[in-house]
Amino acid sequence: xxxxxxxxxxxxYLPSIKQLSDKKTAxxxxxxxxxxxxxxxxxxxEQAKFKEGMxxxxxxxxxxxxxxxxxxxxxxxxxxxxxxxxxxxxxxLGLLHDVDKVVEYVYNDQNExxxxxxxxxxxxxxxxxMLARDEGxxxxxxxxxxxxxxxxNMKPKFKEAILFGYVDLCDWEMTYRFSDC
Numbered sequence: 001x002x003x004x005x006x007x008x009x010x011x012x013y014l015p016s017i018k019q020l021s022d023k024k025t026a027x028x029x030x031x032x033x034x035x036x037x038x039x040x041x042x043x044x045x046e047q048a049k050f051k052e053g054m055x056x057x058x059x060x061x062x063x064x065x066x067x068x069x070x071x072x073x074x075x076x077x078x079x080x081x082x083x084x085x086x087x088x089x090x091x092x093l094g095l096l097h098d099v100d101k102v103v104e105y106v107y108n109d110q111n112e113x114x115x116x117x118x119x120x121x122x123x124x125x126x127x128x129x130m131l132a133r134d135e136g137x138x139x140x141x142x143x144x145x146x147x148x149x150x151x152x153n154m155k156p157k158f159k160e161a162i163l164f165g166y167v168d169l170c171d172w173e174m175t176y177r178f179s180d181c
């Protein structure tokens with residue numbers, strides 16, 4: 001498969017991958033997803049679930065929603081408060097932030113979506129950061145991936161990660177409490 005085909009294939013699920021201006025970054029994002037998928041029980045990305053107790057919500061819908069929301073919020077803050085954000089960094093973080101969920105959730109013998117052994121033993125975000133490092137993402141992106149969740153002790157050091165963390169939590173809360181899915 002050519003690089004263009006890999007990006008095109010991944011864009012069926014994650015359309016914002018085409019917004020990445022650097023093709024090398026887009027390929028690395030696709031590789032992180034594909035490497036995690038190989039470790040998962042899912043046949044394709046579309047089957048991966050977002051959270052236990054939310055069987056009807058796909059991981060992909062959450063990822064796509066958070067990217068669009070984060071970009072919209074960043075543009076509004078820029079417009080009114082002159083805080084400039086690196087949109088490429090937001091998109092990349094958005095595409096990567098929850099990759100490890102493809103292995104964190106599985107169906108048990110009773111066909112219930114539950115937290116996997118990996119999800120119970122490795123903090124959310126860490127496996128993704130490790131896979132991202134293997135694909136050449138720098139320490140800053142690894143830090144942003146790990147700190148996007150409030151379930152860890154370290155705080156994000158970059159404005160894009162701070163913004164994204166709030167948007168991620170908002171998307172989860174709205175989906176969890178109010179979605180008709």
